[in-house]
Amino acid sequence: MKVGVVGVGCSKFGQRDVTIQELAFEAVSEALKDAQLSQEDIEMSVVGCVGTRGYELMPAVVVNEYCGFAGKGPIRVEAACATGSAAVYTAYSSIKAGIADIAIAIGVEKMSEVDTATSAAIGGRAGNYLWEFHFYGTTFPAYYAMHATAHMAKFGTTEKQMALVAVKAHRNAAKNPKAHFQKEITVEDVLKSRMITYPLKLYDCSPIGDGASAAILASEKAVKEHGFDPVWIESVGYSSDTSNMSMRESYVGLKATRMAAEMAYKGAKITEPLNSFDLATVHDCFTIAEIMAYEDLGFCKKGEGGKFIENGESDFGGKIPVNTFGGLKAKGHPLAATGVAMVYEVVKQLREEAGNLQVDLKHYRALTHNVGGTGHFCWVFILGR
Amino acid sequence: MIVESRELRMKHRIPVVKTERFWKGLEEGKVFKTVCKCGKSYYPPRAECVCGATTEWAEVSGEGIVECFTVVHSIPAGYEWSKPYRIVIASFGDVKIMGWSNDELKVGDRVSLYTAKDESGVWKVWFKKV
Ligand SMILES: [Zn+2]
Numbered sequence: 001m002k003v004g005v006v007g008v009g010c011s012k013f014g015q016r017d018v019t020i021q022e023l024a025f026e027a028v029s030e031a032l033k034d035a036q037l038s039q040e041d042i043e044m045s046v047v048g049c050v051g052t053r054g055y056e057l058m059p060a061v062v063v064n065e066y067c068g069f070a071g072k073g074p075i076r077v078e079a080a081c082a083t084g085s086a087a088v089y090t091a092y093s094s095i096k097a098g099i100a101d102i103a104i105a106i107g108v109e110k111m112s113e114v115d116t117a118t119s120a121a122i123g124g125r126a127g128n129y130l131w132e133f134h135f136y137g138t139t140f141p142a143y144y145a146m147h148a149t150a151h152m153a154k155f156g157t158t159e160k161q162m163a164l165v166a167v168k169a170h171r172n173a174a175k176n177p178k179a180h181f182q183k184e185i186t187v188e189d190v191l192k193s194r195m196i197t198y199p200l201k202l203y204d205c206s207p208i209g210d211g212a213s214a215a216i217l218a219s220e221k222a223v224k225e226h227g228f229d230p231v232w233i234e235s236v237g238y239s240s241d242t243s244n245m246s247m248r249e250s251y252v253g254l255k256a257t258r259m260a261a262e263m264a265y266k267g268a269k270i271t272e273p274l275n276s277f278d279l280a281t282v283h284d285c286f287t288i289a290e291i292m293a294y295e296d297l298g299f300c301k302k303g304e305g306g307k308f309i310e311n312g313e314s315d316f317g318g319k320i321p322v323n324t325f326g327g328l329k330a331k332g333h334p335l336a337a338t339g340v341a342m343v344y345e346v347v348k349q350l351r352e353e354a355g356n357l358q359v360d361l362k363h364y365r366a367l368t369h370n371v372g373g374t375g376h377f378c379w380v381f382i383l384g385r
Numbered sequence: 386m387i388v389e390s391r392e393l394r395m396k397h398r399i400p401v402v403k404t405e406r407f408w409k410g411l412e413e414g415k416v417f418k419t420v421c422k423c424g425k426s427y428y429p430p431r432a433e434c435v436c437g438a439t440t441e442w443a444e445v446s447g448e449g450i451v452e453c454f455t456v457v458h459s460i461p462a463g464y465e466w467s468k469p470y471r472i473v474i475a476s477f478g479d480v481k482i483m484g485w486s487n488d489e490l491k492v493g494d495r496v497s498l499y500t501a502k503d504e505s506g507v508w509k510v511w512f513k514k515v
Contacts, residue, residue, distance in 0.1 A: 055390045115462075116459075117460065117461055117462040117465070118461075118462045120459060120460075120461035120462065121461035121462035121463050121464075123461075124461050128429070130399060130401075130429075131429040131483070132483060133461075133463075134507070135483070135507065135509040135510070136470075136472050136483055136484070136485060136509065137457060137460075137461060137463070137464040137467065137470060137472070138472060138483075139457055139459065139461050141455075141457075141459065142455045142457050142472055145455035146453040146454065146455050146472065146474060147453065148455075149453045149454050149455060149492055150452060150453035150492060152492075153453075153491065153492030153493065154492070194458075195456075195458045196458060196459040197455050197456065197457045197458060197459060198455055198456040198458070199455075200455075244429060244483075245474060245483065246428060246429070246474055246480075246481040246482055246483045247428075247429075247481070248481075250452075251452055251453040251474070
Protein backbone atom coordinates (compact mmCIF):
# COMPACT_ATOMS: atom_id res chain seq x y z
CA MET A 1 0.00 0.00 0.00
CA LYS A 2 1.59 3.24 -1.15
CA VAL A 3 0.91 6.54 0.62
CA GLY A 4 0.94 9.85 -1.21
CA VAL A 5 0.93 13.48 -0.20
CA VAL A 6 -2.06 15.07 -1.93
CA GLY A 7 -2.27 18.50 -0.36
CA VAL A 8 0.07 20.85 1.48
CA GLY A 9 -0.22 24.18 3.25
CA CYS A 10 2.07 26.44 5.24
CA SER A 11 1.55 29.69 7.12
CA LYS A 12 3.95 32.59 6.99
CA PHE A 13 6.63 31.93 9.63
CA GLY A 14 7.70 34.64 12.05
CA GLN A 15 6.28 36.50 15.03
CA ARG A 16 2.59 36.04 14.40
CA ASP A 17 -0.19 37.93 16.15
CA VAL A 18 -2.70 35.09 15.95
CA THR A 19 -3.63 32.30 18.36
CA ILE A 20 -2.33 28.78 17.91
CA GLN A 21 -5.61 27.54 16.47
CA GLU A 22 -5.91 30.49 14.06
CA LEU A 23 -2.35 29.87 12.95
CA ALA A 24 -2.99 26.16 12.37
CA PHE A 25 -6.05 26.95 10.28
CA GLU A 26 -3.97 29.08 7.90
CA ALA A 27 -2.00 25.97 6.95
CA VAL A 28 -4.94 23.57 7.13
CA SER A 29 -7.23 25.63 4.91
CA GLU A 30 -4.45 26.01 2.35
CA ALA A 31 -3.83 22.24 2.37
CA LEU A 32 -7.54 21.43 2.02
CA LYS A 33 -7.81 23.84 -0.91
CA ASP A 34 -4.66 22.39 -2.44
CA ALA A 35 -6.11 18.86 -2.29
CA GLN A 36 -9.60 20.09 -3.22
CA LEU A 37 -11.01 18.38 -0.17
CA SER A 38 -13.21 19.47 2.71
CA GLN A 39 -13.04 18.55 6.39
CA GLU A 40 -15.58 15.74 5.85
CA ASP A 41 -13.08 13.90 3.62
CA ILE A 42 -10.45 13.73 6.39
CA GLU A 43 -10.67 10.62 8.54
CA MET A 44 -7.77 11.19 10.91
CA SER A 45 -6.22 14.39 12.20
CA VAL A 46 -2.79 14.29 13.81
CA VAL A 47 -1.69 17.44 15.61
CA GLY A 48 2.02 17.88 16.12
CA CYS A 49 2.79 20.48 18.76
CA VAL A 50 5.55 20.68 21.34
CA GLY A 51 3.33 23.18 23.07
CA THR A 52 5.52 24.15 26.04
CA ARG A 53 5.85 27.82 25.08
CA GLY A 54 2.23 28.53 24.25
CA TYR A 55 -0.60 29.33 26.61
CA GLU A 56 -2.56 26.25 25.46
CA LEU A 57 -0.81 23.34 27.14
CA MET A 58 -3.05 20.72 25.50
CA PRO A 59 -3.24 22.20 22.03
CA ALA A 60 -4.67 19.35 19.94
CA VAL A 61 -8.23 19.89 21.07
CA VAL A 62 -8.40 23.61 20.34
CA VAL A 63 -6.58 23.18 17.04
CA ASN A 64 -8.83 20.37 15.87
CA GLU A 65 -11.96 22.21 16.91
CA TYR A 66 -10.98 25.41 15.11
CA CYS A 67 -9.92 23.56 11.97
CA GLY A 68 -13.17 21.60 11.82
CA PHE A 69 -11.69 18.25 12.81
CA ALA A 70 -13.48 17.67 16.13
CA GLY A 71 -14.51 14.03 16.03
CA LYS A 72 -11.79 13.04 13.55
CA GLY A 73 -9.99 10.73 15.94
CA PRO A 74 -7.47 13.38 16.96
CA ILE A 75 -4.12 12.51 18.39
CA ARG A 76 -1.35 14.86 19.48
CA VAL A 77 2.27 13.84 18.93
CA GLU A 78 5.52 15.32 20.26
CA ALA A 79 9.11 14.63 19.26
CA ALA A 80 10.82 17.94 20.09
CA CYS A 81 12.02 19.73 16.94
CA ALA A 82 11.03 16.68 14.86
CA THR A 83 7.42 16.81 16.04
CA GLY A 84 6.21 17.69 12.53
CA SER A 85 7.85 14.61 11.09
CA ALA A 86 6.34 12.54 13.88
CA ALA A 87 2.93 13.91 12.82
CA VAL A 88 3.51 13.02 9.18
CA TYR A 89 4.78 9.61 10.24
CA THR A 90 1.72 9.00 12.44
CA ALA A 91 -0.67 9.98 9.61
CA TYR A 92 1.34 7.77 7.24
CA SER A 93 1.20 4.88 9.72
CA SER A 94 -2.57 5.24 10.15
CA ILE A 95 -2.99 4.85 6.40
CA LYS A 96 -0.49 2.00 6.20
CA ALA A 97 -2.39 0.24 8.98
CA GLY A 98 -5.68 0.64 7.12
CA ILE A 99 -7.18 2.80 9.88
CA ALA A 100 -7.73 5.75 7.53
CA ASP A 101 -7.57 6.43 3.79
CA ILE A 102 -7.12 10.17 4.10
CA ALA A 103 -5.29 11.70 7.05
CA ILE A 104 -3.97 15.16 7.82
CA ALA A 105 -0.73 15.95 9.65
CA ILE A 106 -0.71 19.39 11.25
CA GLY A 107 2.41 20.94 12.73
CA VAL A 108 1.87 24.11 14.71
CA GLU A 109 3.95 26.04 17.22
CA LYS A 110 3.73 29.38 18.94
CA MET A 111 7.13 30.15 20.44
CA SER A 112 6.87 33.91 20.76
CA GLU A 113 4.41 33.95 23.65
CA VAL A 114 7.12 33.74 26.33
CA ASP A 115 10.24 35.89 26.74
CA THR A 116 13.62 34.82 25.32
CA ALA A 117 15.18 33.72 28.63
CA THR A 118 12.14 31.55 29.37
CA SER A 119 12.24 30.11 25.88
CA ALA A 120 15.96 29.34 26.31
CA ALA A 121 15.25 27.56 29.59
CA ILE A 122 12.46 25.48 28.06
CA GLY A 123 14.68 24.53 25.12
CA GLY A 124 17.48 23.68 27.53
CA ARG A 125 15.22 21.19 29.26
CA ALA A 126 14.77 19.29 26.00
CA GLY A 127 17.63 16.91 26.79
CA ASN A 128 17.54 15.42 30.27
CA TYR A 129 16.38 18.00 32.79
CA LEU A 130 17.92 16.66 35.98
CA TRP A 131 21.38 15.72 34.71
CA GLU A 132 21.84 18.60 32.30
CA PHE A 133 19.73 21.75 32.71
CA HIS A 134 19.36 21.49 36.48
CA PHE A 135 23.10 21.24 37.10
CA TYR A 136 24.66 22.93 34.10
CA GLY A 137 22.14 25.23 32.39
CA THR A 138 22.37 23.54 29.02
CA THR A 139 20.51 25.67 26.49
CA PHE A 140 19.64 24.47 23.02
CA PRO A 141 22.39 26.44 21.30
CA ALA A 142 24.76 24.99 23.93
CA TYR A 143 24.04 21.43 22.85
CA TYR A 144 24.88 22.22 19.23
CA ALA A 145 27.76 24.49 20.22
CA MET A 146 29.37 21.48 21.91
CA HIS A 147 29.07 19.59 18.63
CA ALA A 148 30.65 22.58 16.90
CA THR A 149 33.72 22.68 19.18
CA ALA A 150 34.19 18.93 18.72
CA HIS A 151 33.84 19.20 14.93
CA MET A 152 36.20 22.17 14.77
CA ALA A 153 38.82 20.39 16.87
CA LYS A 154 38.67 17.13 14.96
CA PHE A 155 38.25 18.34 11.38
CA GLY A 156 39.35 21.95 11.38
CA THR A 157 35.86 23.18 10.54
CA THR A 158 35.83 26.96 10.79
CA GLU A 159 33.43 29.61 12.03
CA LYS A 160 33.53 31.04 8.50
CA GLN A 161 32.37 27.75 6.99
CA MET A 162 29.50 27.68 9.47
CA ALA A 163 28.68 31.29 8.56
CA LEU A 164 28.35 30.26 4.91
CA VAL A 165 25.42 28.03 5.86
CA ALA A 166 23.63 31.07 7.28
CA VAL A 167 24.47 33.22 4.27
CA LYS A 168 23.01 30.62 1.89
CA ALA A 169 19.92 30.21 4.07
CA HIS A 170 19.23 33.95 4.16
CA ARG A 171 19.84 34.31 0.41
CA ASN A 172 17.21 31.65 -0.27
CA ALA A 173 14.77 32.85 2.38
CA ALA A 174 14.83 36.34 0.87
CA LYS A 175 12.98 34.81 -2.10
CA ASN A 176 10.55 32.80 0.04
CA PRO A 177 7.41 34.79 0.91
CA LYS A 178 6.68 32.43 3.84
CA ALA A 179 10.08 32.94 5.46
CA HIS A 180 10.67 34.65 8.81
CA PHE A 181 13.71 36.55 7.50
CA GLN A 182 13.61 38.30 4.14
CA LYS A 183 17.03 39.91 4.32
CA GLU A 184 20.33 38.70 2.87
CA ILE A 185 23.38 38.68 5.13
CA THR A 186 27.14 38.37 4.66
CA VAL A 187 29.77 36.17 6.29
CA GLU A 188 30.99 39.30 8.03
CA ASP A 189 27.51 39.92 9.49
CA VAL A 190 27.48 36.41 10.94
CA LEU A 191 30.98 36.56 12.38
CA LYS A 192 30.34 39.97 13.94
CA SER A 193 26.96 39.12 15.41
CA ARG A 194 26.48 38.75 19.16
CA MET A 195 27.90 35.60 20.78
CA ILE A 196 25.02 33.39 21.92
CA THR A 197 26.95 30.32 22.99
CA TYR A 198 30.54 29.92 21.86
CA PRO A 199 31.20 29.35 18.98
CA LEU A 200 27.61 29.98 17.83
CA LYS A 201 26.69 33.58 17.22
CA LEU A 202 23.26 35.11 16.73
CA TYR A 203 23.26 34.49 12.97
CA ASP A 204 24.33 30.86 13.46
CA CYS A 205 21.00 30.23 15.18
CA SER A 206 17.49 29.75 13.88
CA PRO A 207 15.01 32.29 15.23
CA ILE A 208 12.32 31.88 17.87
CA GLY A 209 9.08 32.20 15.96
CA ASP A 210 5.60 30.96 15.17
CA GLY A 211 4.30 28.92 12.29
CA ALA A 212 2.03 26.15 11.07
CA SER A 213 2.08 23.65 8.27
CA ALA A 214 -0.18 20.85 7.09
CA ALA A 215 0.05 17.86 4.79
CA ILE A 216 -2.81 15.68 3.63
CA LEU A 217 -1.87 12.05 3.03
CA ALA A 218 -3.90 9.53 1.09
CA SER A 219 -3.84 5.80 0.45
CA GLU A 220 -3.35 4.44 -3.05
CA LYS A 221 -7.04 3.60 -3.05
CA ALA A 222 -8.09 7.14 -2.15
CA VAL A 223 -5.68 8.52 -4.74
CA LYS A 224 -7.47 6.50 -7.44
CA GLU A 225 -10.94 7.38 -6.18
CA HIS A 226 -10.25 11.12 -6.00
CA GLY A 227 -7.96 11.31 -9.02
CA PHE A 228 -5.17 12.98 -7.01
CA ASP A 229 -1.77 13.71 -8.53
CA PRO A 230 0.33 12.85 -5.47
CA VAL A 231 3.92 13.06 -4.41
CA TRP A 232 4.56 9.58 -3.06
CA ILE A 233 6.29 8.84 0.22
CA GLU A 234 8.79 6.35 -1.15
CA SER A 235 10.53 5.58 2.08
CA VAL A 236 10.69 6.52 5.75
CA GLY A 237 13.59 6.18 8.14
CA TYR A 238 13.59 6.99 11.82
CA SER A 239 15.75 6.58 14.84
CA SER A 240 16.60 8.09 18.19
CA ASP A 241 19.44 8.48 20.65
CA THR A 242 20.03 9.03 24.38
CA SER A 243 18.57 11.99 26.23
CA ASN A 244 21.91 12.71 27.90
CA MET A 245 24.65 14.21 25.74
CA SER A 246 27.20 12.56 28.01
CA MET A 247 25.97 9.15 26.91
CA ARG A 248 26.71 9.75 23.22
CA GLU A 249 29.54 7.97 21.41
CA SER A 250 30.90 11.13 19.80
CA TYR A 251 30.03 14.78 19.17
CA VAL A 252 31.04 15.21 15.54
CA GLY A 253 27.78 13.88 14.14
CA LEU A 254 24.38 12.48 15.02
CA LYS A 255 23.99 8.73 15.20
CA ALA A 256 20.20 9.08 14.96
CA THR A 257 20.61 10.76 11.57
CA ARG A 258 22.93 8.06 10.31
CA MET A 259 20.55 5.31 11.41
CA ALA A 260 17.43 7.02 10.05
CA ALA A 261 19.17 7.70 6.72
CA GLU A 262 20.37 4.13 6.45
CA MET A 263 16.82 2.89 7.00
CA ALA A 264 15.31 5.33 4.49
CA TYR A 265 17.97 4.62 1.85
CA LYS A 266 17.49 0.89 2.27
CA GLY A 267 13.72 1.27 1.89
CA ALA A 268 14.09 3.26 -1.33
CA LYS A 269 17.04 1.15 -2.56
CA ILE A 270 19.36 4.14 -2.63
CA THR A 271 23.08 3.44 -2.61
CA GLU A 272 24.40 6.78 -3.80
CA PRO A 273 22.52 9.50 -1.92
CA LEU A 274 24.37 12.32 -3.63
CA ASN A 275 23.22 11.18 -7.08
CA SER A 276 19.68 10.21 -6.19
CA PHE A 277 17.94 13.44 -5.19
CA ASP A 278 17.19 16.73 -6.89
CA LEU A 279 17.28 18.49 -3.54
CA ALA A 280 17.32 17.91 0.18
CA THR A 281 15.97 19.79 3.14
CA VAL A 282 18.07 19.12 6.22
CA HIS A 283 17.80 20.12 9.85
CA ASP A 284 19.80 23.35 10.17
CA CYS A 285 18.56 24.70 13.50
CA PHE A 286 22.17 25.87 13.91
CA THR A 287 24.72 26.23 11.14
CA ILE A 288 26.88 23.36 12.46
CA ALA A 289 23.82 21.10 12.23
CA GLU A 290 23.66 21.50 8.44
CA ILE A 291 27.37 20.71 8.11
CA MET A 292 26.96 17.56 10.19
CA ALA A 293 23.85 16.62 8.18
CA TYR A 294 25.78 16.65 4.86
CA GLU A 295 28.14 14.12 6.41
CA ASP A 296 25.64 11.97 8.30
CA LEU A 297 23.33 11.75 5.27
CA GLY A 298 26.25 10.62 3.11
CA PHE A 299 26.46 13.68 0.83
CA CYS A 300 30.17 13.86 1.69
CA LYS A 301 32.65 12.08 3.92
CA LYS A 302 32.75 12.65 7.67
CA GLY A 303 34.71 15.81 8.32
CA GLU A 304 34.25 17.28 4.83
CA GLY A 305 30.99 19.13 5.51
CA GLY A 306 32.77 22.45 5.89
CA LYS A 307 34.37 22.10 2.48
CA PHE A 308 31.05 20.96 1.01
CA ILE A 309 29.39 24.30 1.79
CA GLU A 310 32.56 26.23 0.95
CA ASN A 311 32.64 24.69 -2.53
CA GLY A 312 28.99 25.59 -3.15
CA GLU A 313 27.95 21.93 -3.41
CA SER A 314 24.78 22.52 -1.38
CA ASP A 315 23.73 25.61 -3.32
CA PHE A 316 21.72 25.92 -6.54
CA GLY A 317 23.89 24.42 -9.27
CA GLY A 318 25.92 22.38 -6.76
CA LYS A 319 25.90 18.63 -6.29
CA ILE A 320 22.72 18.80 -4.23
CA PRO A 321 20.79 21.99 -3.43
CA VAL A 322 20.07 21.95 0.31
CA ASN A 323 17.46 24.05 2.09
CA THR A 324 16.42 25.93 -1.02
CA PHE A 325 13.58 27.57 0.93
CA GLY A 326 15.85 29.20 3.49
CA GLY A 327 16.11 26.37 5.97
CA LEU A 328 15.17 26.44 9.60
CA LYS A 329 17.87 29.05 9.98
CA ALA A 330 16.10 31.72 7.90
CA LYS A 331 12.64 30.48 6.95
CA GLY A 332 12.26 29.75 10.65
CA HIS A 333 11.94 26.87 13.06
CA PRO A 334 8.61 26.88 14.89
CA LEU A 335 9.36 23.42 16.32
CA ALA A 336 6.39 21.27 15.28
CA ALA A 337 5.76 23.22 12.08
CA THR A 338 9.21 22.40 10.75
CA GLY A 339 8.89 18.73 9.78
CA VAL A 340 5.58 19.19 7.97
CA ALA A 341 6.90 22.36 6.34
CA MET A 342 9.84 20.36 4.99
CA VAL A 343 7.33 18.06 3.28
CA TYR A 344 5.49 21.17 2.03
CA GLU A 345 8.65 22.64 0.49
CA VAL A 346 9.71 19.38 -1.12
CA VAL A 347 6.24 18.72 -2.53
CA LYS A 348 6.19 22.22 -4.05
CA GLN A 349 9.57 21.54 -5.65
CA LEU A 350 8.62 18.11 -6.97
CA ARG A 351 5.46 19.61 -8.47
CA GLU A 352 7.57 22.39 -10.00
CA GLU A 353 5.63 25.01 -8.07
CA ALA A 354 8.57 26.52 -6.19
CA GLY A 355 8.65 29.70 -8.28
CA ASN A 356 11.96 31.56 -8.21
CA LEU A 357 13.40 28.91 -5.88
CA GLN A 358 12.65 26.01 -8.24
CA VAL A 359 15.47 23.51 -8.80
CA ASP A 360 15.88 21.52 -12.03
CA LEU A 361 14.33 18.09 -11.68
CA LYS A 362 16.06 15.03 -13.01
CA HIS A 363 15.35 12.27 -10.50
CA TYR A 364 11.97 13.66 -9.34
CA ARG A 365 13.00 12.63 -5.88
CA ALA A 366 13.87 14.60 -2.74
CA LEU A 367 14.80 14.03 0.88
CA THR A 368 13.71 15.61 4.14
CA HIS A 369 15.79 15.28 7.30
CA ASN A 370 14.32 16.43 10.59
CA VAL A 371 16.12 16.12 13.92
CA GLY A 372 14.36 16.37 17.26
CA GLY A 373 16.49 17.67 20.07
CA THR A 374 20.17 17.02 19.48
CA GLY A 375 19.60 13.71 17.78
CA HIS A 376 17.05 12.63 20.36
CA PHE A 377 14.79 11.87 17.40
CA CYS A 378 15.35 11.79 13.67
CA TRP A 379 13.15 11.21 10.66
CA VAL A 380 14.23 10.97 7.05
CA PHE A 381 11.54 10.94 4.37
CA ILE A 382 12.16 10.21 0.73
CA LEU A 383 9.50 11.64 -1.54
CA GLY A 384 9.13 11.24 -5.27
CA ARG A 385 6.80 11.54 -8.21
CA MET B 386 -4.20 43.61 21.01
CA ILE B 387 -2.75 41.25 23.62
CA VAL B 388 -4.28 39.50 26.63
CA GLU B 389 -1.88 38.52 29.43
CA SER B 390 -2.57 35.02 30.69
CA ARG B 391 -3.02 34.20 34.35
CA GLU B 392 0.29 33.39 35.95
CA LEU B 393 1.28 29.74 36.23
CA ARG B 394 4.26 28.99 38.43
CA MET B 395 5.75 25.52 38.34
CA LYS B 396 8.43 24.10 40.58
CA HIS B 397 8.72 20.35 40.51
CA ARG B 398 9.42 17.92 43.33
CA ILE B 399 11.81 15.42 41.79
CA PRO B 400 12.46 12.14 43.58
CA VAL B 401 16.14 11.16 43.65
CA VAL B 402 15.73 8.29 46.08
CA LYS B 403 17.31 5.74 43.75
CA THR B 404 20.34 7.91 43.05
CA GLU B 405 20.76 9.36 46.54
CA ARG B 406 24.35 8.07 46.79
CA PHE B 407 25.29 10.34 43.89
CA TRP B 408 23.64 13.41 45.39
CA LYS B 409 25.22 12.84 48.81
CA GLY B 410 28.53 12.11 47.07
CA LEU B 411 28.63 15.57 45.53
CA GLU B 412 28.52 17.07 49.02
CA GLU B 413 31.43 14.79 50.05
CA GLY B 414 33.49 15.85 47.04
CA LYS B 415 32.95 12.55 45.24
CA VAL B 416 31.44 11.75 41.85
CA PHE B 417 29.80 8.38 41.46
CA LYS B 418 28.91 6.30 38.44
CA THR B 419 27.21 2.90 38.61
CA VAL B 420 28.45 -0.35 37.16
CA CYS B 421 26.73 -3.62 36.49
CA LYS B 422 27.99 -7.20 36.57
CA CYS B 423 26.88 -7.47 32.92
CA GLY B 424 29.64 -5.02 31.96
CA LYS B 425 27.64 -1.80 31.53
CA SER B 426 28.65 1.43 33.24
CA TYR B 427 26.32 4.36 33.73
CA TYR B 428 26.83 8.07 33.98
CA PRO B 429 24.50 9.64 34.86
CA PRO B 430 24.25 6.83 37.36
CA ARG B 431 21.18 4.64 37.65
CA ALA B 432 20.33 2.08 40.30
CA GLU B 433 18.92 -0.39 37.78
CA CYS B 434 20.75 -1.74 34.76
CA VAL B 435 18.75 -2.26 31.57
CA CYS B 436 19.55 -5.98 32.01
CA GLY B 437 17.41 -6.00 35.16
CA ALA B 438 20.21 -6.35 37.72
CA THR B 439 20.93 -3.86 40.49
CA THR B 440 24.02 -1.79 39.75
CA GLU B 441 26.85 -0.97 42.14
CA TRP B 442 28.23 2.48 43.00
CA ALA B 443 31.78 3.29 41.91
CA GLU B 444 33.70 6.54 42.35
CA VAL B 445 34.98 8.34 39.26
CA SER B 446 38.49 9.67 39.70
CA GLY B 447 41.71 10.38 37.87
CA GLU B 448 42.15 12.42 34.72
CA GLY B 449 39.61 12.93 31.99
CA ILE B 450 39.89 14.20 28.44
CA VAL B 451 37.80 17.09 27.15
CA GLU B 452 35.57 15.91 24.27
CA CYS B 453 33.64 19.15 23.69
CA PHE B 454 32.72 22.37 25.44
CA THR B 455 30.86 25.64 25.04
CA VAL B 456 30.47 28.96 26.82
CA VAL B 457 26.89 30.08 27.35
CA HIS B 458 26.51 33.84 26.93
CA SER B 459 22.75 33.90 26.36
CA ILE B 460 21.64 33.05 29.89
CA PRO B 461 18.40 31.08 30.35
CA ALA B 462 15.75 31.65 33.00
CA GLY B 463 16.82 29.92 36.21
CA TYR B 464 20.44 31.06 35.80
CA GLU B 465 19.89 34.84 35.98
CA TRP B 466 22.42 34.97 38.81
CA SER B 467 25.20 33.60 36.64
CA LYS B 468 27.81 35.23 34.48
CA PRO B 469 28.60 33.38 31.21
CA TYR B 470 29.45 29.76 32.08
CA ARG B 471 31.52 27.04 30.45
CA ILE B 472 29.91 23.61 29.98
CA VAL B 473 32.32 20.76 29.31
CA ILE B 474 31.95 17.06 28.56
CA ALA B 475 35.01 14.99 29.43
CA SER B 476 35.56 11.25 29.17
CA PHE B 477 36.78 9.33 32.20
CA GLY B 478 37.37 5.80 30.95
CA ASP B 479 34.06 4.07 30.35
CA VAL B 480 31.89 7.10 31.15
CA LYS B 481 31.57 10.70 30.00
CA ILE B 482 30.72 13.43 32.46
CA MET B 483 29.24 16.88 32.01
CA GLY B 484 30.52 19.65 34.22
CA TRP B 485 31.34 23.33 34.54
CA SER B 486 34.81 24.79 34.42
CA ASN B 487 36.36 28.15 35.23
CA ASP B 488 39.45 27.26 33.20
CA GLU B 489 39.87 28.03 29.51
CA LEU B 490 39.81 24.58 27.98
CA LYS B 491 40.12 23.10 24.54
CA VAL B 492 39.16 19.73 23.12
CA GLY B 493 41.79 17.14 24.09
CA ASP B 494 42.88 18.91 27.30
CA ARG B 495 43.32 16.76 30.39
CA VAL B 496 41.15 17.63 33.37
CA SER B 497 40.51 16.48 36.91
CA LEU B 498 37.15 16.78 38.59
CA TYR B 499 35.95 18.22 41.84
CA THR B 500 32.59 19.13 43.28
CA ALA B 501 31.39 22.50 44.53
CA LYS B 502 28.23 24.52 44.90
CA ASP B 503 27.32 27.09 42.30
CA GLU B 504 26.05 30.53 43.35
CA SER B 505 22.50 29.22 43.50
CA GLY B 506 23.54 26.60 46.06
CA VAL B 507 23.38 23.58 43.75
CA TRP B 508 26.22 21.05 44.14
CA LYS B 509 27.68 20.00 40.81
CA VAL B 510 30.71 18.61 39.02
CA TRP B 511 33.53 21.00 38.06
CA PHE B 512 36.61 20.43 35.95
CA LYS B 513 40.10 21.77 36.52
CA LYS B 514 42.78 21.81 33.86
CA VAL B 515 45.62 19.43 34.70
ZN1 LIG C 1 23.45 -5.16 33.58
